[in-house]
Amino acid sequence: MKHSPGNPGRFIWQQNDAFIEKTFRELLSETQLIHEGDYLFRQGQVVDRLIMVETGRISLSYSAENGRCFQFGTMDCDEQLFGEMEFFTGYLCQLDIVAEEPLIVGVCSSERLEAALDQHPKLALFFASAIAVDYQDTLEIFLHRMLYPIAHNIAYDLYRQHQNKQPMDGFSKNYKEAERFGTTDRVYRRAVKTLVDAGLVIRTKQGLEIKNLDELRRFLGNDSFD
Secondary structure: OEOOOOOOOOOOOHHHHHHHHHHHHHHOOEEEEEOOOOEEEOOOOOOOEEEEEEEEEEEEEEEOOOOOEEEEEEEEEEEEEEOHHHHHHOOOOOOEEEEOOOEEEEEEEHHHHHHHHHHOHHHHHHHHHHHHHHHHHHHHHHHHHHHOOHHHHHHHHHHHHHOOOOOOEOOOOHHHHHHHOOOOHHHHHHHHHHHHHOOOEEEEOOEEEEOOHHHHHHHOOOOOOO
């Protein structure tokens, strides 16, 4: 969850920004160094603390028992908080969260957060609003991955990047990009070739880019959405 509001109207308690900021700073008084490649949290672990990454890059992924892996992508954090969902549900951590570069993070114990929530009910409403936004963002990703072909998902991902509405970035390595779309490297490359042959995208040193925006919008099935 993101501590500071990303867009106007995102949180119902924006008028309490100063209060939220002050409370978080008091809760996150402990700091910790996370080395590149180290885990903030591991899938399946008990979560007894919350971690805030003010700045820095992380990646998130899920590994199934059958050996398959789903990559959510990488994220440039801006006061991003992790562990809050497990705090409220009591579930084990669902994802591997890995530092893609050295990070200095703020740490809050579950006990301190629980005491703060008892003392400040408005803080609980802030968490509820923020978690609801994260839930809907994540659900949108999963629904598109499940219900649309790989080529459509790749095109949609590029279009969201074009709109600056993509919460997660991709990877430079093909096999990790394939895992981000829930498939294999071979299937991913074949889907990309379909888009390239159709004149919708091009390959560059930086990765895939949109070649024909209007045609891409028509390919996605709606040439009038924002």
